[in-house]
Amino acid sequence: MPVKLAPPDAAKILPIAGVKIGITEAGVRKANRRDLTVFSFASGTTVAGVFTKNQYCAAPVLICKQHLKNSAGIRAMLINTGCANAGTGDDGMVRAQATVTTLAASMGIKPEQVLPFSTGVIMEPLPVDRINAGIPKCVSALAENEWTNAAHAIMTTDTIAKACSRQVVIDGKTITVTGIGKGAGMIHPNMATMLSFVATDAAVSQGLLQRVLDDVVMDTFNAITIDGDTSTNDSLILAATGASGVTLVDETLNYAAFKQAVYEVCLELAHAIVRDGEGATKFITIAVENGPSREACHKIAKAIAHSPLVKTAMFASDPNLGRILAAMGYAGVAELDVSKVSMHIGHVHVVENGGRRADYVEADASAVMKEPEILIKLNLGIGNAKATVWTCDFSYDYVKINADYRS
Amino acid sequence: MPVKLAPPDAAKILPIAGVKIGITEAGVRKANRRDLTVFSFASGTTVAGVFTKNQYCAAPVLICKQHLKNSAGIRAMLINTGCANAGTGDDGMVRAQATVTTLAASMGIKPEQVLPFSTGVIMEPLPVDRINAGIPKCVSALAENEWTNAAHAIMTTDTIAKACSRQVVIDGKTITVTGIGKGAGMIHPNMATMLSFVATDAAVSQGLLQRVLDDVVMDTFNAITIDGDTSTNDSLILAATGASGVTLVDETLNYAAFKQAVYEVCLELAHAIVRDGEGATKFITIAVENGPSREACHKIAKAIAHSPLVKTAMFASDPNLGRILAAMGYAGVAELDVSKVSMHIGHVHVVENGGRRADYVEADASAVMKEPEILIKLNLGIGNAKATVWTCDFSYDYVKINADYRS
Secondary structure (H helix, E strand, O other): OOOOOOOOOHHHOOOOOOEEEEEEOOOOOOOOOOOEEEEEEOOOOEEEEEEOOOOOOOHHHHHHHHHHHHOOOOOEEEEEEEEOOOOOHHHHHHHHHHHHHHHHHHHOOOHHHEEEEEEEEOOOOOOHHHHHHHHHHHHHOOEOOOHHHHHHHOOOOOOOOEEEEEEEEEOOEEEEEEEEEEOOOOOOOOOOOOEEEEEEOOEOOHHHHHHHHHHHHHOOHHHEEOOOOOOOOOEEEEEEOOOOOOEOOOOOHHHHHHHHHHHHHHHHHHHHHHHOOOOOOOEEEEEEEEEOOHHHHHHHHHHHHHOHHHHHHHHOOOOOOHHHHHHHHOOOOOOOOHHHOEEEEOOEEEEEOOEEOOOOOHHHHHHHHOOOEEEEEEEOOOOOEEEEEEEEOOOHHHHHHHHHOOO | OOOOOOOOOHHHOOOOOOEEEEEEOOOOOOOOOOOEEEEEEOOOOEEEEEEOOOOOOOHHHHHHHHHHHHOOOOOEEEEEEEEOOOOOHHHHHHHHHHHHHHHHHHHOOOHHHEEEEEEEEOOOOOOHHHHHHHHHHHHHOOEOOOHHHHHHHOOOOOOOOEEEEEEEEEOOEEEEEEEEEEOOOOOOOOOOOOEEEEEEOOEOOHHHHHHHHHHHHHOOHHHEEOOOOOOOOOEEEEEEOOOOOOEOOOOOHHHHHHHHHHHHHHHHHHHHHHHOOOOOOOEEEEEEEEEOOHHHHHHHHHHHHHOHHHHHHHHOOOOOOHHHHHHHHOOOOOOOOHHHOEEEEOOEEEEEOOEEOOOOOHHHHHHHHOOOEEEEEEEOOOOOEEEEEEEEOOOHHHHHHHHHOOO
């Protein structure tokens, strides 16, 4: 059961002029499910991407990076659910390329104008025949208002589809930003969404679009973690079709408004991924403040977010809060002065000067921890920087889902 | 249920001349259990220690480090089970000191000749009165042949006591090394045993004893992990009473034989801690070979050992082996060339040149993974260094134990 997360309201997920989506049942891994998605972009669309930092990344990630560098003008994306095509060596590259070539031929574009994405089981061969058979069906189904359906088609162990839109008025014209994402497990920054596709009808140069995405990802997708496992396939794409007729230029107020809209879409998708994390019963915000640098605060927040002992205590609503400070202590921040640390759980002030407050009553923390959303706030007392990380708890169901994933 | 681990055979756990142990029920946390242990060392005993690198370390760890530095000649250890005395600020130091002073008075030695150790719940005040009331009972019970009882008295969530002995003949005389340990959870190198106490009747200078311990810990206690959480209280002690009359000198054959015996005791205790890891159903050896450096191999082995996705797949005996390579990929070893990687599970050759072998049959790996002991061997193909790490799987019971620990 996801934590306070409702399915997207299809009426509120806005199409983006210049983007069409076609979906089909290709039987990539399972029969009778829509598992193959094609995005087409109008000519002139700019595309930015952020990908997994896992060195053992999947074949489609390698191809995406290459095609984005070529700058031939990206015109399409091909996404399959069920087979990651990672850990597949040269054969994996050949297979991914074969599907890219088929889509390019089917749309009358060049192969290097296609970005491929895969999610699913690692180290199994990509079923090229089934995907190639599905491609013409996707292409003939291309339509503007398919975002919510696409959000469903890219799901794996997700229990709820993830999609959202934002609009902002610039120079009297409305710009729309819409995105979809999938997550559930193997989710950990560096970068870190499983797959997320965001598009806008603003006109933005590729260089500027990439800067927007790099900035936004730090405080959204790279600030969430489910289990600390960085996937082989993580990909985040931001495409700008320019169909609104509004061109954005760096360092203007309009640019800031646009970036804010992209940030809000990415944050909502990132939070949705945590809320629907495998086995999640709690949505946990870890805010580390007054640290020596953003990096140091982020490091401590991450150590806490990854600690299985903290995560199981959260699952149990057990204020065994020393585990939080223990995780802080091994995060590896040299400047840390434990005697200056203060900690709140929700509104309850638990620790000051590194030790438990004399008037702290465990029942107060216990009450806060029974809520589905929990805020852990650490004040390091040694600087002005801060960082926030979001995570979920560790439940029986996490083990169940990951022990049973392939069966 | 621990993985292939039998309780120690008390007849095989050998006393160490010059070491006496007294145990009592002090009611530190729970009634009716032996939870307070005193070790006394003969005059002239040298003592070496390795402690947690967690910056948020417990009060007793701070005191141990100070007393070892003072070199007043350590004559006693005081170990309580139930209260970690970590995250307790200045008050925790005062309380730990109060118990140290009581033991010193009771034995007629100086407080700085006492090393205190605690294990249990973090951030709760040490029950000084109950411990001080128990100390005279421990002192009056001091006897040589209490090692196995002490192994029981230091347990927390351990299901089996951990103790072992080795003997080696040097210059016609027998030297004995005996150790006990406790573990179960929150166990992760840097350093990493919860508590482990080893003693020998050899005579070894403190400097040399510390070098032996530092060398041995790297490939034993610092090469195991249960959940990646470095505890606030981890402590490993090696004491040398000299009662055998054999004095060891650096860089001799005798020294190598002695170090080997210490290594074997530490390795057996470290393995026992993994085998009895919280919820463990599998004992997993991760051997990384032909890497660019020991450190790089260790980093990759650790990333695999920490991955919840790998650990849940091991629990399920599901050869979802791409997860192992994904963990390798995010370990952060720059020299890694994934196209050169080869992987075996037990005797089954799964991956070569970074991809799945053409003749690999999943049923073979599946059969290996059903065993209680699993060997994962990665050959990086880019050097001559290697490292081995031991861990266990991640089961429903891990979550259960850690969600329920305090209740």
